[in-house]
Amino acid sequence: MRFEALAKSHNRESVRIEELEKRSDLFAKNVFNNSKMLQFLTNEAYSKVQAAIFSGNKIDRKIADQVAEGMKAWALSMGATHYTHWFQPLTGATAEKHDAFFDLMPDGRGIEKFGGGQLVQQEPDASSFPSGGIRNTFEARGYTAWDPTSPAFVYKTTLCIPTIFVSYTGEALDNKAPLLRALHAVDEAATGVAQYFDKNVRKVHATLGWEQEYFLIDKALAQSRPDILMTGRTLVGSSAAKGQQLDDHYFGVIPNRVLSFMSALEKQCMLLGIPVKTRHNEVAPNQFELAPVFEEANLSVDHNLLLMDVMDEIADKHGFKVLFHEKPFAGINGSGKHNNWSLATDTGVNLLSPGSTPMKNLQFLTFFINTIKAVDTYEELLRSSIASASNDHRLGANEAPPAIFSIFVGKQLSDVLDDLEGVSKGKLSPEEKTELKLNVVGKIPEILLDNTDRNRTSPFAFTGNKFEMRGVGSKMNCAKPMTVLNTIVAKQLVDFKKEVDALIDKKNLKKDEAVFNVLREYIKTSKRIRFDGDGYSKDWDTEARKRKLSNNKNTPKAIQVLTSKDSLALFEATKVMNDKELVAHQEVELDNYIFHLQIESSILNELVYNYIVPATLKYQNLLLENIAGLKDVYGAAHKKLTEPQLNILEKMAEHMVAAKKLADLMTQAKIKSDKATSIAKKAQSYCDDVKPYLDQIREHADALEQLVADELWPLTKYRELLFTK
Numbered sequence: 001m002r003f004e005a006l007a008k009s010h011n012r013e014s015v016r017i018e019e020l021e022k023r024s025d026l027f028a029k030n031v032f033n034n035s036k037m038l039q040f041l042t043n044e045a046y047s048k049v050q051a052a053i054f055s056g057n058k059i060d061r062k063i064a065d066q067v068a069e070g071m072k073a074w075a076l077s078m079g080a081t082h083y084t085h086w087f088q089p090l091t092g093a094t095a096e097k098h099d100a101f102f103d104l105m106p107d108g109r110g111i112e113k114f115g116g117g118q119l120v121q122q123e124p125d126a127s128s129f130p131s132g133g134i135r136n137t138f139e140a141r142g143y144t145a146w147d148p149t150s151p152a153f154v155y156k157t158t159l160c161i162p163t164i165f166v167s168y169t170g171e172a173l174d175n176k177a178p179l180l181r182a183l184h185a186v187d188e189a190a191t192g193v194a195q196y197f198d199k200n201v202r203k204v205h206a207t208l209g210w211e212q213e214y215f216l217i218d219k220a221l222a223q224s225r226p227d228i229l230m231t232g233r234t235l236v237g238s239s240a241a242k243g244q245q246l247d248d249h250y251f252g253v254i255p256n257r258v259l260s261f262m263s264a265l266e267k268q269c270m271l272l273g274i275p276v277k278t279r280h281n282e283v284a285p286n287q288f289e290l291a292p293v294f295e296e297a298n299l300s301v302d303h304n305l306l307l308m309d310v311m312d313e314i315a316d317k318h319g320f321k322v323l324f325h326e327k328p329f330a331g332i333n334g335s336g337k338h339n340n341w342s343l344a345t346d347t348g349v350n351l352l353s354p355g356s357t358p359m360k361n362l363q364f365l366t367f368f369i370n371t372i373k374a375v376d377t378y379e380e381l382l383r384s385s386i387a388s389a390s391n392d393h394r395l396g397a398n399e400a401p402p403a404i405f406s407i408f409v410g411k412q413l414s415d416v417l418d419d420l421e422g423v424s425k426g427k428l429s430p431e432e433k434t435e436l437k438l439n440v441v442g443k444i445p446e447i448l449l450d451n452t453d454r455n456r457t458s459p460f461a462f463t464g465n466k467f468e469m470r471g472v473g474s475k476m477n478c479a480k481p482m483t484v485l486n487t488i489v490a491k492q493l494v495d496f497k498k499e500v501d502a503l504i505d506k507k508n509l510k511k512d513e514a515v516f517n518v519l520r521e522y523i524k525t526s527k528r529i530r531f532d533g534d535g536y537s538k539d540w541d542t543e544a545r546k547r548k549l550s551n552n553k554n555t556p557k558a559i560q561v562l563t564s565k566d567s568l569a570l571f572e573a574t575k576v577m578n579d580k581e582l583v584a585h586q587e588v589e590l591d592n593y594i595f596h597l598q599i600e601s602s603i604l605n606e607l608v609y610n611y612i613v614p615a616t617l618k619y620q621n622l623l624l625e626n627i628a629g630l631k632d633v634y635g636a637a638h639k640k641l642t643e644p645q646l647n648i649l650e651k652m653a654e655h656m657v658a659a660k661k662l663a664d665l666m667t668q669a670k671i672k673s674d675k676a677t678s679i680a681k682k683a684q685s686y687c688d689d690v691k692p693y694l695d696q697i698r699e700h701a702d703a704l705e706q707l708v709a710d711e712l713w714p715l716t717k718y719r720e721l722l723f724t725k
């Protein structure tokens with residue numbers, strides 16, 4: 001396999017991509033967006049859909065029929081033959097079940113049919129999707145329901161309708177339903193607060209701009225590795241002599257084959273309305289990044305999921321395999337997906353952007369400080385939202401952001417916060433007000449974007465007009481962290497408004513006095529979360545413990561907090577998830593974690609028994625034959641000549657014995673873990689008792705790779721995977 005794959009990859013040529021049309025001409029051609037709705041819908045249907053998008057109004061059946069009719073006409077004109085409800089089950093991927101528009105009339109004629117019923121709701125036979133026990137198979141059903149805030153699109157020959165996926169009794173069985181509820185909560189809460197500063201604000205939406213990192217590996221080479229194929233990462237593999245030491249890949253010239261892949265991908269993204277903007281090489285060899293212009297968070301999440309599907313597909317056409325795994329290769333950087341987040345009003349204002357007047361800056365400070373306060377209160381919950389078996393290789397494992405949550409705001413804003421801490425209690429004197437206006441709030445420069453001392457080690461950094469959450473996994477659905485972040489900020493803003501209103505009503509304070517008073521207390525009580533130092537240092541570990549910040553290094557531990565008393569209360573108060581859903585979602589995550597480790601350990605066991613040991617034995621035989629031959633020819637004098645061979649034989653035996661023994665111990669550990677009495681205990685046991693064997697076995701396997709003759713080694717090597725263009 002290895003040598004065939006290498007030959008294939010050497011002979012590959014880059015696919016020619018023509019760019020005949022301007023990108024803006026391609027943009028959203030395949031999306032049923034506003035301009036298409038205007039063209040294909042009645043005025044009534046159009047305005048009802050717009051109202052539903054703006055305020056979440058229900059769309060009645062008659063209107064749904066009209067929308068379906070228009071959507072069908074458009075989709076058929078785009079060459080679509082099928083439609084599907086496109087949803088996000090808790091597996092982390094997207095799911096779809098295609099139905100043809102085609103239908104048969106009683107008189108035997110064929111027609112294309114699609115009505116409001118099919119648009120609004122579907123009942124996929126979904127009993128195999130994870131539900132954490134919500135959906136017992138007898139009460140069975142899960143429904144998908146249309147999300148009009150994310151426009152339908154045609155991909156290949158299918159009309160895809162973004163939907164939520166809920167149980168018969170309404171519990172979320174997916175990642176989108178909780179996200180939509182969180183976005184609704186933050187809209188309500190933030191609108192209330194934004195109206196302190198501008199009465200005209202009617203709606204606030206969260207914005208998200210993700211940055212997708214990934215590896216691109218030749219398809220044949222990827223297929224030659226059972227571990228990459230089955231787990232998305234290499235479980236063994238000795239480091240290539242050259243890794244990323246020279247930093248010669250980062251922002252370097254993009255190789256031709258990769259460039260044509262990127263062009264083809266971007267063209268497809270344009271058609272689908274995904275506003276991709278930047279592309280570049282990342283730090284590790286064969287690692288790249290792609291980022292779009294930011295969008296409303298729900299749409300942005302959908303676009304990221306769609307992008308990952310499209311990438312798989314286009315890569316395949318170009319002879320590549322995309323690795324989205326957070327840590328596909330040991331010894332070089334892993335991949336992440338920074339989530340840039342902010343809040344924007346329907347009047348076009350970014351609430352996390354400092355402005356040109358003191359009032360605008362007070363508004364900025366309000367949202368800025370409330371976000372800090374929210375992250376401080378719920379740091380452990382936010383950490384839990386990015387926990388997964390594969391992301392454990394980054395968080396808490398000497399790799400990009402640490403498992404400890406902290407916020408970096410930079411020197412300038414730290415100074416402003418320090419100044420605000422000194423604001424007097426209660427009413428402010430005219431002098432103090434002027435001082436605040438001129439020298440504190442007024443001092444915030446309009447553009448902080450060039451904030452020079454950006455701290456790349458911070459998991460949650462303010463970057464001038466948005467916060468950047470850096471621990472999100474490259475493979476992950478951004479809906480999870482976005483749900484938690486928007487929920488905690490919503491809760492915080494509701495509390496804030498209550499406190500400010502109370503000061504205005506009961507203590508007779510002016511609005512800005514009340515705001516200053518509450519913010520001052522928040523700055524004081526959320527100090528521990530602010531950290532501008534090196535997030536990777538040992539000192540920070542110790543310091544964070546003193547500050548009582550959580551430091552959960554693995555998934556089973558990190559997601560315990562999902563069902564803590566405080567979390568249940570938070571999600572209940574914001575109406576984002578009920579107890580039943582939280583327990584179920586936690587259970588699904590634990591299950592996912594266990595499955596992940598079960599698969600990895602099985603594959604590794606197979607690699608040891610069926611690949612590594614047999615290869616070692618072959619080389620052993622070759623050496624033995626050689627030694628016997630030398631003995632025949634040289635008699636007693638052979639000893640000196642065969643010393644290196646014997647030495648290699650001994651080393652190989654040592655590592656082979658150890659690898660096999662550890663593989664057997666790992667199997668025993670799995671049997672023990674499987675007997676755990678609860679799913680939480682089972683996951684923790686897989687983490688503590690099974691997972692360590694993966695690294696230990698790897699050490700011996702990699703040592704054997706260095707000993708066995710290259711031509712006998714069956715597994716494609718790191719230098720081949722990472723350096724073949």
Ligand code: ADP
Nearest residue numbers: 207208209210291292293294340341342350466
């Ligand atoms: P980097 O973090 O690599 O230095 P930038 O700071 O230029 O890159 O921005 C990266 C991402 O931030 C882009 O994907 C962009 O869409 C996103 N972004 C910019 N402004 C906002 C905003 N107001 N809300 C959400 N995302 C934003």
Ligand code: MG
Nearest residue numbers: 211338340468
């Ligand atoms: Mg970034």
